[in-house]
Amino acid sequence: MAEHTVKAFTEELDAITQEVARMGGLAEAAINDSLSAVGRRDTELAQLVIQRDAKIDAAQREIEKRAIKLFALRQPMASDLRVVLTAWRIAGELERVGDLAKNIAKRTLILNQAEPIQLTRSVERMGKIAAAHLKQVIDAYANKDLQAAITVWHADDNIDAHYNSLFRELLTYMIEDPRMISSCAHLLFIAKNLERVGDHGTNIAEYIHFLVTGEEIATQRPRGDADVAD
């Protein structure tokens, strides 16, 4: 697309897009690190994830500040309006992803004080799928790749199915050995957080669809966790 007659406008739109992509990188790293912390029982890394959440929050505030300035000073329209609006909305989703990573890290600190539990690996596997989806959707945003976004949107039922399966596994484990209830409950919350990460990735995919086409995705997303309440 051609540049604006006022070049600073183009630069400001590019800058807000880059800031969202940078924030996406921070959120992605937070999820990956929190998963590593769970898998390796790494207390130090978990504490780092908790500390770094402030950076993600700051990135969201920066994006909102830039968006407010663009609304007030440039009155963006059509595709420009969608760029600003989408940046604002995605920043909100990524901030929640950061919070979920922080929550996983906090639970890791508690889990590390108890006996190791085998099911940690299953949670880690599910987390890797969620993190991969997050990476794909952030890349799709940076490249305005509609097809890649739609692929992520359709793939979320895979994460939901993993969560469903893990839920049953953890339940069985808790019934078999009541001493593990506390650790299993934390793992269940971590799994739920990862399932939420998948949902945020799906929301971002929907915003990318709106950004590129100007239309909302019309159809219902397939869901893989129908038998587990949200």
Next chain:
Amino acid sequence: MEEFSAAGADRGAPPVSMMTTPTVRNNGGTLVGAAVKVAARDVNVFYGDKQALFDVSLDIPDRAVTAFIGPSGCGKTTFLRCINRMNDTIDGCKVTGSLQIEGKDAYGKNVDPVVLRTRVGMVFQKPNPFPKSIYENVAYGPRIHGMAKNKAEMDVIVEKSLKRAGLWEEVKDRLAQPGTGLSGGQQQRLVIARTVAVNPDIILMDEPCSALDPIATAKIEELIDELRDKYTIIIVTHSMAQAARVSQKTAFFHLGKLVETGATEEIFTNPRDSRTQDYITGRFG
């Protein structure tokens, strides 16, 4: 061809066939459920050898505001001036195609442009009150068209028109003072009062706020919003924000062609044509 009736006469409802048409974007599209007031089909305008408008087909909805936008020289004012035949006054100007108002040919042989213009009023970029009193500015049109039998009837028309233009409270105690002594914004509202005094159906506005400050502009925009209950309003504006604020339908012109038309909300959030997109986002023009 049926002739246009004179100002102030009972014109009745538009023909049933003109009452509703479906929304068709990029093809003279109309607002859903709105009656079509003006229907243009394949309108071409030539100034001597130079063609200024190319095959413009557009439906203007009744009781709504339609905005014409586009870069300078794109033909939006030329098209606006076709609707009340103001182009007739320009030597060498030729208009072809069909332009119907409520199903009647505006360029029919029996149509008197003077009578037509009582039904299609016009407000210009620069306020142009007559060098007469505020009262006489408003009374001028009704008087020459014989719309009032006596002074009392004229007083009613003047007061009603000034009220409709949102100016009555500001001028009711100084109606004998010159219209030219009012502020720019008040003068423009006086001109609007003068326009509505002859009871038109359609009001054409050619950049009515371009010479006004933001407060006066806001008052005119508020007035436009109130007037659309009673009139069909067509506004030419260079302000995208104004078009977005005041209109329900927007038509984008470029190089003499109607590029895209549709509901204002859609044109400003998700235009279909890349030229519209480039123009409203400030990429050219």
